[in-house]
Amino acid sequence: MKAAFINKYGGPDxxxxxxxxxxxxxxxxxxxRVKAASVNELDxxxxxxxYKQFVKKFPHILGIDFSGVVEKVGSNVKNISEGERVMGYPIIHDNSCEFCKSGMEHLCLSLAIVGREIDGSYAQLISVPSGNVIQTNLGYVQAAASQLSLLTAWHALTKRVQLKQGMKVFIWGGSxxxxxxxxxxxKLLGAEVITAAGEDWKVSKLKELGTDFVINYKEQDVVGEVMKYTGGKGCDLVFDSIAPGGTLxxxxxxxxxxxxxxxxxxGVKESDLISINLRIFYVNYITMHGTLAGSKKDLLEATRLIRDGKIKPVVDSVMKLEEVREAxxxxxxxxxxxxxxxxxS
Incomplete structure (x- = not known):
């Protein structure tokens, strides 16, 4: 099969x-048989x-998310059939630990990730445990774009916190x-959304997506603009997916x-560790939640919103597998x- 893989660590080349x-x-x-795979930051x-402590051998095939058609099933697999259209669920889990039994596979004590511990989806074929595929009627591109990123956002905003109508939310990394x-x-849950970008074309696209207020962080003071917009109160929720970048x-x-x-x-390196002043947490009575991906049930809930047209994956571009370095x-x-x-394909 054709595949995109690494034999050493480094840049795109x-x-x-x-x-x-x-x-x-x-x-x-x-x-x-993989039809589409998406490119993630984790890749x-x-x-x-x-994550070299998790990669078991070279060559190693990159890629977490995928969509395609089942070509073959193992002798013990009963719930998936050959010829079915499927998408991936990225968290490999043992189905036996306390978290798996309570429907929280993403916290499995034996947690692994497709494309990290095992070969990933940048290939014409991928073999994964049967628990890591879900039947879908979404298009291949839609399905590939709607896995780890969608799962992470949905779980964070509906399970780790519960957004309510009228809340003001700042979202880092909006693009x-x-x-x-x-x-x-x-926006679907009725919140007022603020975000930031460093380029005018991204500011425009974020407004088109429905963001209520976009700040150009290269030209404006983010905290000052947020305080002006919120009447000096601040946001009900700050959603920070780039904390290692110094945003915390x-x-x-x-x-x-x-x-x-x-x-x-x-982050993944010791240099990503960040110092913060804890005094502001207890003086202002701030709650901080950590979050990681989500359960298979979360993914089913979230993809239902795509099927019903309530949200949509935003696709920057579709590139051939052989163009993976440029991607x-x-x-x-x-x-x-x-x-x-x-x-x-």
Missing amino acids: VIEYGELPDPKVNSNDVLV GVVRIGG GGVGTFAIQIA STSVRMVKKGGTMIVLGT HRKLDEGKKFGKIILDT
Whole structure:
């Protein structure tokens, strides 16, 4: 099969494109002929070696999200049939720990991730445990764009916190995969959404997406603008998916008294550790939630909204699998808006 893979860590140029053996299908696995795969920030982190403790061997195929058609099922698989159209669920889980039994597979004590611990979706074929595919009637591009990013945003805004009508929410990284979904979900739930971007073309697109107030962080003081917009009170919720980028200390200053922060990322290196002043937390009675992906039930709930036309995946571009290096350059340089999709057909 054709695949995009790495044999060493580094920038986009370390990604190779070529032939690799077809994956094996164990008794509990499903073999999927991949039609589309999306490019995630986590793919870039794996590529640079941020998760080298989890990558078991080279060559390693990148890619978390995928959609396609089931080509073969293992002898123990009963709930999935050959020929079915499926999308991926990215969290590999054991179905036996206390979290899995309570429907929180994303907190599994044996947690692994497609494209990190096992070979991923940048390939014509992928073999995954049967619990990591879901039947879908979404188009291949739609389905590939609506997995880890959608799951993360939906779980964060509906399970870790409960947004209510009229709340003011600041969303960092609004032009990314998670951010574009988070904006739409927040608006659907009746919130007032504020975000920031560093380029005018992204500001325009964020307004088109429905954002109520967009700040150009290269030209304006984000905290000052937020305070003016909220009448000096601050936001009910700050949604911070880029905390390792130095936004956390800014986020704390934008939360209103008694407000909430939700943090989706902490980086992978010791240099990503951030110092914050805890005094502001107890003086202003701020609550902080950490969050990680979501359950399979969450993904089913969220994709139902796409099927019903209430939200939509924002697709920056569709590129051929052999153009994967260019896709990762766009990812690294922040030149995308929404999801980049790789056509693997």
